[in-house]
Amino acid sequence: MPAKLRAAVIGVGSMGKNHARIYADLEGVELVAVADPEPSLCNAVAQKYRCTGYADHREMLAREQIDLVSVVVPTRFHYAVALDVIEAGVPLLIEKPNRSDGRAGPVADRRSTTARRAYDSGPYRAL
Secondary structure, three states, X not given: OOOOEEEEEXXXXXXXXXXXXXXXXXXXXXXXXXXXXXXXXXXXXXXHOOOEEEOOHHHHHHHOOOOEEEEOOOHHHHHHHHHHHHHHOXXXXXXXXXXXXXXXXXXXXXXXXXXXXXXXXXXXXXX
């Protein structure tokens, strides 16, 4: 049997909790970590799904072996958090636009070329 994909979620507010639940329920996926600067949220989700919780997503990216990560933070933080995930070399999912000013495209283009990954150039992007 193939190894399970190791997933993580950055941001565990209402939508982040949904991402965590879905990863935890998916066959072939193991939710290994969540990150959120709000300790009560982070600890509650980490305990519920028996995974490791981090207050800082950068620490999570440095310590965990992650195959994919959902970035589910407020939109104004998407770009900075996405860059951290890209620099860590982890495939990511972002449901909303990375930036409201449209400047994420060149970074996504560079990463897509380097990693040979595709992204949607429409209003919603997966880097």
